[in-house]
């Protein structure tokens with residue numbers, strides 16, 4: 329037992345990931361029977377999302393000290409979100425037009441999945457939905473964006489109340505420490521959850537669909553890797569001026585959890601923990617930038633929306649003009665912002681982009697069979713992006729403790 333705990337958690341998680349793939353591959357579809365272990369793990373981390381954001385964001389904002397500092401963190405993060413999102417969607421378009429993955433696909437080898445219902449929400453409803461009308465309702469629904477807004481306002485209120493706000497601040501600071509301990513307990517389930525989820529994916533993956541759509545899957549992985557290595561690696565090396573290897577090593581747990589769960593939201597507690605403990609990002613910047621990023625900063629999804637739209641256009645012979653390309657870039661970024669951090673969210677957002685440029689929605693049914701395996705990589709890209717932006721902003725605003733960027737062996 330003590331030997332188990334002596335092995336660093338990230339090593340146990342990586343071993344579980346590899347072992348899960350091997351077991352699933354040997355076992356085949358029967359591996360679905362252990363998916364329940366993964367579902368339990370995901371349910372436990374989801375349990376953390378609301379209290380963790382609530383306590384750590386309120387305490388974080390209040391301990392930032394003044395509103396000007398909060399503003400300087402906020403605008404830098406937003407700028408990096410927007411710039412990287414644009415690069416990502418254009419990268420998807422570039423890969424799609426150079427490699428033309430939709431040309432010559434044998435569609436008869438594909439099983440049509442069901443096309444998810446496009447969401448009917450108008451932009452008015454979306455804006456109104458961001459207002460935390462009933463904070464308790466927002467928490468009960470695990471509605472992250474309005475929860476962030478409520479927590480920000482509460483933090484600002486504490487700052488404005490100065491001395492009168494101190495007792496409330498103490499409660500939140502203490503609550504945030506307690507929630508970190510609870511997170512540490514749940515994290516011990518990670519190797520088991522990751523193992524079960526990987527076995528399930530590897531065992532049930534449709535190999536026929538994978539063969540027909542292999543090029544699309546490959547380009548999805550290539551695009552995501554380019555974003556992670558070039559954009560995030562470049563940001564860490566040239567703007568934050570930190571060792572790139574240490575950044576990725578510190579992120580190992582979040583990378584494994586995001587890859588196996590395909591959900592940025594479910595990974596949020598793990599990302600926060602990695603950023604604070606392993607990357608030395610201050611609690612205030614980490615909680616603010618990463619919670620926000622988990623819902624609006626999705627570069628893997630943006631890249632994929634660009635790529636998938638070209639794939640559909642090639643599959644059905646739809647001609648696209650330059651105007652269409654700009655439309656895809658715009659809607660791809662908006663779609664990525666609007667996509668919830670849950671499995672398959674990118675698939676639903678495809679309907680938004682396809683509809684605007686005349687690509688048939690049937691494309692969604694064709695790719696649905698292999699979406700999970702692409703979704704896993706998109707999610708890892710999304711999550712790594714949140715941490716890269718948080719780390720960079722922390723360096724730019726003096727909110728990082730470089731000594732904390734420990735070698736992951738100690739974690």
Ligand code: ASP
Nearest residue numbers: 591592629669670673674
């Ligand atoms: N599953 C992704 C996420 O949670 C979103 C997507 O489907 O692209 O980040």
